[in-house]
Structures are given as structure tokens and as C-alpha cells.
Amino acid sequence: MDEQRRYDLVTRYTEEVVTDDELESLLEDSPSVYIGYAPTGEMHIGHFTTMRKLADFLRADLDVTVLIADLHAHLDSEKSPWDLLEARSEYYEEAIRGMIDATGADPDQISFVRGREFQLDEEYTMDMYRMAAETTVARAQRAGSEVVRESESPNLGGLIYSLMQSLDVKALDADIAYGGIDQRGIYMLGRELLPEHGHDAPVCLFAPLLSGLSGGKMSASDAASKVNLTDSPEEVEEKINDAYCPMGELEDNGVLEYLEYLVFPILDERGENFVVDRPEEYGGDLVYESYDQVAEDFVAEDLHPADLKGAAAAAISEVIDPVRERLTDQPELLAEAYPEKYD
RNA sequence: CCGCCCUUAGCUCAGACUGGUAGAGCAGUCGACUGUAGAUCGACUUGUCCCCCGUUCAAAUCGGGGAGGGCGGACCA
Numbered sequence: 100m101d102e103q104r105r106y107d108l109v110t111r112y113t114e115e116v117v118t119d120d121e122l123e124s125l126l127e128d129s130p131s132v133y134i135g136y137a138p139t140g141e142m143h144i145g146h147f148t149t150m151r152k153l154a155d156f157l158r159a160d161l162d163v164t165v166l167i168a169d170l171h172a173h174l175d176s177e178k179s180p181w182d183l184l185e186a187r188s189e190y191y192e193e194a195i196r197g198m199i200d201a202t203g204a205d206p207d208q209i210s211f212v213r214g215r216e217f218q219l220d221e222e223y224t225m226d227m228y229r230m231a232a233e234t235t236v237a238r239a240q241r242a243g244s245e246v247v248r249e250s251e252s253p254n255l256g257g258l259i260y261s262l263m264q265s266l267d268v269k270a271l272d273a274d275i276a277y278g279g280i281d282q283r284g285i286y287m288l289g290r291e292l293l294p295e296h297g298h299d300a301p302v303c304l305f306a307p308l309l310s311g312l313s314g315g316k317m318s319a320s321d322a323a324s325k326v327n328l329t330d331s332p333e334e335v336e337e338k339i340n341d342a343y344c345p346m347g348e349l350e351d352n353g354v355l356e357y358l359e360y361l362v363f364p365i366l367d368e369r370g371e372n373f374v375v376d377r378p379e380e381y382g383g384d385l386v387y388e389s390y391d392q393v394a395e396d397f398v399a400e401d402l403h404p405a406d407l408k409g410a411a412a413a414a415i416s417e418v419i420d421p422v423r424e425r426l427t428d429q430p431e432l433l434a435e436a437y438p439e440k441y442d
Numbered sequence: 443c444c445g446c447c448c449u450u451a452g453c454u455c456a457g458a459c460u461g462g463u464a465g466a467g468c469a470g471u472c473g474a475c476u477g478u479a480g481a482u483c484g485a486c487u488u489g490u491c492c493c494c495c496g497u498u499c500a501a502a503u504c505g506g507g508g509a510g511g512g513c514g515g516a517c518c519a
Contacts, residue, residue, distance in 0.1 A: 252512065314480070344479050405478040
């Protein structure tokens with residue numbers, strides 16, 4: 100694969116690359132990339148868009164690791180109870196495998212690691228104590244401010260959280276750290292600290308955070324703002340139909356963002372088009388080969404939100420379909436991970 | 443170890459001093475208006491008042507005990 104193509108694959112659909120020069124020199128070899136997830140709430144379509152990029156990494160011949168950060172899930176305000184960490188980790192791994200599979204990549208080419216497999220090692224622990232001594236409370240707070248739950252009386256765990264995530268890069272020997280742009284603060288701290296701890300500062304790739312369906316950012320606590328992996332086609336249709344989607348506007352438009360970052364990349368991989376069924380009175384059906392064409396028509400108001408929504412819902416359902424089936428085929432996974440919801 | 447404060451709707455809180463089984467804003471639901479949604483109107487819903495015991499005809503409210511959370515002081519060998 101030529102260098103330009105490889106670089107494009109690695110960087111497409113990202114919000115920011117820190118830094119371009121460093122990435123280019125890394126790509127002269129075959130670097131490793133990792134992404135960490137704290138197994139807290141149920142996974143949703145926002146995770147999926149981030150996850151889909153792992154297929155790009157694999158295609159670009161990178162060594163990909165997914166960290167299931169179980170300890171982090173508890174460290175952040177006990178978002179996951181201690182006793183459920185294992186069950187949620189299992190659910191996360193299975194959901195992630197399903198998503199990778201659905202994007203047309205092979206999950207077996209990815210290494211899955213649990214946090215506790217290495218975060219209790221002596222070297223790791225020693226490094227963490229050293230970092231704790233070297234980092235001010237204010238610095239750690241600032242680093243994690245977009246990730247760790249905010250509270251009037253923050254727990255110590257939220258501070259350690261950022262230090263550990265920095266150390267994960269070293270422990271996993273990752274050249275590239277990938278995550279949502281909300282992770283930026285933590286990885287910038289990591290880039291500062293790691294060179295003092297015997298590891299190169301990682302190159303950082305950040306994914307955009309998608310808009311929620313109710314306008315504004317997607318929120319974990321607002322069920323209507325996101326499509327869950329387990330949502331039925333009917334539920335997807337209802338949520339998309341209820342979504343904030345002003346005619347002609349791309350801003351804060353979750354429906355369009357889902358198309359751009361999730362649906363089109365997958366359709367593209369399959370060589371399929373995006374088809375909009377439209378009543379004759381409004382001009383009949385439309386066929387799109389790229390997201391840019393959709394955006395163009397939408398901005399020109401040649402594509403009405405109501406027509407777009409129907410087609411988007413169908414396309415999103417289709418993408419999610421295999422993941423949902425995979426998860427509902429193993430009901431015990433969700434039941435054990437979220438007993439209060441699925442008992 | 444000592445002292446003080448807090449706990450009421452999904453969220454933020456009012457009500458407690460002067461007992462009469464609860465309210466606001468936001469959120470949510472449903473209509474109207476738009477070929478979607480939002481905005482805007484209109485209507486509606488929501489509660490072990492942290493738990494236990496006691497006083498009382500009557501306790502979110504008073505008294506005692508307990509739990510959880512916060513703040514401060516003391517100790518500094």
C-alpha cells in the first residue's frame with residue numbers, strides 16, 4: 100500500500116492528529132495503536148463510529164489493541180460497581196467484537212486486554228506512585244475534566260484515572276493513542292509525563308464526538324439522544340424520526356453525522372449506495388454514492404429531513420443489525436452486566 | 443476523637459422556626475403548528491419527603507436513635 104493511502108486511512112474521520120509529523124515518521128514502520136474503553140454504561144452508536152475506525156487501522160496494517168479498562172470504570176465515581184466489572188468487561192468485549200465484525204474487519208486481528216491484567220504489576224504501580232508525586236491536583240483535574248464525572252466533592256479516583264491512562268500507553272507499548280476528542284486532556288498530560296518514565300510520547304488520534312439526536316452533544320444519560328446497539332429497527336426509526344434535524348443545516352445534526360461517520364464508510368467498504376425512497380410528489384427516489392452528495396443536497400434543501408430520516412433509519416438499522424443479533428443471542432451477557440435493567 | 447451542616451419529583455431546590463399527609467423551575471408525556479425534528483403555544487404526569495422509634499387527633503415539619511454525604515477542629519508522640 101502506498102504511503103499516502105495508508106496515511107489517509109489512518110487519519111480519515113479524525114478530529115485532530117497530534118502531531119502530523121510524528122505520525123508520518125511512525126508510519127515508516129508498522130506502529131501499534133490502542134484505544135481504551137471503561138466498561139460502564141451500555142454501548143451505543145457513538146462507540147460504533149469510533150470503533151469503525153479500527154477497521155481502517157487494520158487495513159493500514161497497524162497493530163491494534165483494545166483495552167477494556169475495568170479498573171477505570173470503577174475509579175471514575177464508581178460508574179461501574181466493583182462486583183460488575185467482570186460481567187461488564189465481558190459484555191464490552193463481545194459488543195466490540197460484534198462492531199468490528201459489522202464494519203467488515205476481523206476482530207481476531209485485534210488484541211483485547213483487560214486493565215487489571217497489567218495495571219497491578221509492580222513496575223506499573225511504582226510508576227504510578229512516582230507520577231502521583233510529580234503531578235499537582237489541579238493538573239490532574241484539568242487533564243480529566245472532560246472525561247471524569249464532575250462533582251462538588253470529587254473522589255481521589257478521578258485523579259488517579261488520568262495518571263493510569265497515561266501509564267497504559269507505556270504498559271501496552273503503544274505508539275499511537277486513539278480516542279474521542281474528550282480524551283485530549285488526558286493524553287496531553289501523558290505526552291508530558293511519559294518521556295520522564297521511559298516511554299516516547301504517544302502520537303494522538305482523536306475522533307470527533309458526534310451530536311446527539313436531540314441536539315447538542317450525545318449524552319449517556321439521555322436515552323433519546325443516542326441509538327443503542329440493541330435497539331430494534333422500530334426503535335431506531337422512532338429515535339431518528341424524533342431527532343433534531345433542521346432543514347438545510349449541518350450543525351448539530353446527529354442524523355447527518357451518523358451517516359458521515361458510520362453509514363457511508365461501511366457502505367463504501369461494501370460498494371453500496373445510499374438510497375432515499377421519496378414519494379413521487381416530492382421528486383421520487385434518490386441515490387447517493389457519497390456523504391458529500393447528501394450534504395450538498397441537504398444544504399441546498401433539495402433533500403428534505405423527513406425523506407432523509409426514513410432512509411437514514413433504515414441504513415443505521417442495517418448496520419447495527421448484526422451486532423444487535425449477536426448480543427440478543429447471548430442474553431446472559433447483558434443480564435449479568437446490567438442486572439438492574441435486565442433482571 | 444470532637445463539633446457543625448446536608449439528605450424532599452429524573453435533575454436543581456423551596457417548604458421545617460409558627461405540625462393539618464407537598465410545591466417551583468428544568469426534564470418528560472400528549473396535542474396544535476410546520477411535509478421531520480426543534481422553537482412557540484396549550485394541556486398533563488411525576489414522590490417509600492433517607493431509615494427506625496417516639497410525642498400528637500394529626501409529623502416532611504417536633505424529640506430520640508441510626509445510615510449515607512459534606513465541612514471544620516483537635517491530635518501531631
